[in-house]
Amino acid sequence: MATSLKQLRSKVRDLALGxxxxxxxxxxxxxxxxVNKKVFVFLGRDMDPHFSFGVKLGASHAAALATPSVAPMxxxxxxxxxxxxxxxxxxxxxxxxxxxxxxxxxxxxxxxLAAQVGAEPPxxxxxxAPAKRAAKAAPAAQGKSKSVALGVRTKKRATKR
Numbered sequence: 051m052a053t054s055l056k057q058l059r060s061k062v063r064d065l066a067l068g069x070x071x072x073x074x075x076x077x078x079x080x081x082x083x084x085v086n087k088k089v090f091v092f093l094g095r096d097m098d099p100h101f102s103f104g105v106k107l108g109a110s111h112a113a114a115l116a117t118p119s120v121a122p123m124x125x126x127x128x129x130x131x132x133x134x135x136x137x138x139x140x141x142x143x144x145x146x147x148x149x150x151x152x153x154x155x156x157x158x159x160x161x162x163l164a165a166q167v168g169a170e171p172p173x174x175x176x177x178x179a180p181a182k183r184a185a186k187a188a189p190a191a192q193g194k195s196k197s198v199a200l201g202v203r204t205k206k207r208a209t210k211r
Contacts, residue, residue, distance in 0.1 A: 062093065069155050070166045090155045091103070091151055092105075100137060103136075107133055111133065
């Protein structure tokens with residue numbers, strides 16, 4: 051079974067490196083793939099007999115944690131939606147790993163790069179953002195300056211005469 055896990059690791063690595071702007075790095079003696087100098091997937095160490103996989107998930111976080119061998123990532127990263135999986139004998143289908151990989155990429159990549167890999171399901175934050183912008187713009191539309199509407203004080207510069 052070790053060869054199939056090795057093949058799976060290789061396929062996931064190839065998928066990750068095929069994403070726009072993806073680069074490979076080896077911090078902490080572990081293989082990671084980054085976009086814009088930020089890690090979006092941890093792929094473990096090649097010499098390990100098991101396959102380790104760590105990604106940042108939003109929408110599918112709870113479902114991933116229901117999968118055997120998947121747990122919140124250590125070192126405080128689990129609080130931010132990162133999960134880690136350690137597969138010793140069997141792993142989920144490649145399509146499931148690919149979906150998690152893409153979700154993690156979209157969470158980390160700059161918007162222009164993330165848009166190149168397709169749409170993601172809307173998140174609560176994405177749904178609230180336009181409403182916040184509209185609320186900030188509303189006072190300005192009523193004739194008040196933006197700084198006054200937001201309660202920001204500005205200093206007047208003293209001019210030399």
